[in-house]
Amino acid sequence: NAGVMQNPRHLVRRRGQEARLRCSPMKGHSHVYWYRQLPEEGLKFMVYLQKENIIDESGMPKERFSAEFPKEGPSILRIQQVVRGDSAAYFCASSPSVFGQGWNGYTFGSGTRLTVV
Amino acid sequence: GESVGLHLPTLSVQEGDNSIINCAYSNSASDYFIWYKQESGKGPQFIIDIRSNMDKRQGQRVTVLLNKTVKHLSLQIAATQPGDSAVYFCAETASEKLTFGTGTRLTIIP
Numbered sequence: 001n002a003g004v005m006q007n008p009r010h011l012v013r014r015r016g017q018e019a020r021l022r023c024s025p026m027k028g029h030s031h032v033y034w035y036r037q038l039p040e041e042g043l044k045f046m047v048y049l050q051k052e053n054i055i056d057e058s059g060m061p062k063e064r065f066s067a068e069f070p071k072e073g074p075s076i077l078r079i080q081q082v083v084r085g086d087s088a089a090y091f092c093a094s095s096p097s098v099f100g101q102g103w104n105g106y107t108f109g110s111g112t113r114l115t116v117v
Numbered sequence: 118g119e120s121v122g123l124h125l126p127t128l129s130v131q132e133g134d135n136s137i138i139n140c141a142y143s144n145s146a147s148d149y150f151i152w153y154k155q156e157s158g159k160g161p162q163f164i165i166d167i168r169s170n171m172d173k174r175q176g177q178r179v180t181v182l183l184n185k186t187v188k189h190l191s192l193q194i195a196a197t198q199p200g201d202s203a204v205y206f207c208a209e210t211a212s213e214k215l216t217f218g219t220g221t222r223l224t225i226i227p
Contacts, residue, residue, distance in 0.1 A: 004160075033213065042206055042217035043161065056214060091160050099213045105151045108160035 002026075004094050004109035005074075012115045019079040019086070021112045025094030032075045033106060034067060037089040046090075049075060082116045089113050129224045136194040138221045140207035143188060147209040147216075152181060152192045154203045155220070161206060164192070199225050 005024040013019050025032050030051055035043040045059040049069035060067065064082075069075040079086055090113075093106035130136045142150070148169035153161035167174045167181045167190075174181050180193040190207050202225045208215040 031213070035215075035217075040220075042219050043215075045214045045216070048213055058214075093160075095213070099149075099210070103149070103213075105149075105163060105166060105208075105215070107163070108153075110158075110160045 004029075004092055004107050006090075006092050006109035006112050008112060009110065010113050010115070012117060013082045014117055015083060016081050019082050019114055019116075021077040021079075021090050021092075021114070023075040023077070023092030023094075023109060025075070025092075026096075026107055029094035029096045029107075031095045031098065031106070032069050033093045033095075034075075034077050035091045035093065035108075037091060037111070039088075043091060046077070079114075082114075084116050087114055087116045126219065127222045127224065129226055130197050131226050132197060132199060134197055136192075136197045136201070136223060138192045138194075138205050138207075138223065140190040140192075140218050141188060142190060142207070142209045142216075142218075144209060144211065144216065145188065146211045149210050150181070150183060150190050151208045151210075151215070152179075152190075153206045153208060153217075154201075155206060156203045164205075194223075197223075197225055199227070201225055 032049045034046040037043045047060050047067045048056040064080045066078045089111045091111045093108045095106040151166045152164040155161045165176045165179050165181045167183050178195045182191045204220040204222050206217050206220045208217045
């Protein structure tokens with residue numbers, strides 16, 4: 001079991017470029033979550049997706065950010081026209097089921113560290 | 118909005134001693150709580166969880182205590198080892214969306 005796989009581990013982008021972050025959930029997991037972590041801070045929820053559906057995007061900035069989890073392939077977090085303030089660690093997590101009895105949270109990947117220069 | 122906070126940002130403990138990390142939460146609707154350990158350059162790693170119908174849960178060398186009356190959560194680590202050095206986060210939720218605290222950095226003194 002390879003766990004939650006994120007790539008790239010490190011990403012450097014110039015201001016105005018696009019950043020694409022990829023996440024492959026654990027085998028058998030159909031629920032994917034993205035979180036952002038600024039240095040010396042806790043993780044902040046961004047978006048929750050199931051296959052081909054965005055379930056909760058209440059933590060996503062209204063502009064420039066989008067996420068998808070297609071029927072085939074990894075989940076993608078896309079940041080268009082990046083700015084310095086987008087520099088952070090972005091973590092993906094996955095779980096096999098919805099919240100409820102028996103739910104045990106999720107498994108996190110190792111993150112993508114985005115640096116905007 | 119609701120938030121989860123920690124009392125202490127840093128904690129230094131002698132190797133072999135017990136560690137206690139505290140967390141205050143404010144969302145009375147939260148019914149599931151998790152402690153995560155995050156080492157430098159890595160993602161959060163699940164340590165232990167507890168549901169609101171319990172007040173104590175034990176794992177291997179770790180114990181989580183939940184006091185719903187004062188909205189307080191604590192993580193106890195027995196016989197702290199060098200490998201326990203990390204940042205520890207509490208998280209609370211009433212849905213799939215976790216709310217994380219700021220974190221406590223635990224440093225082990227040899």
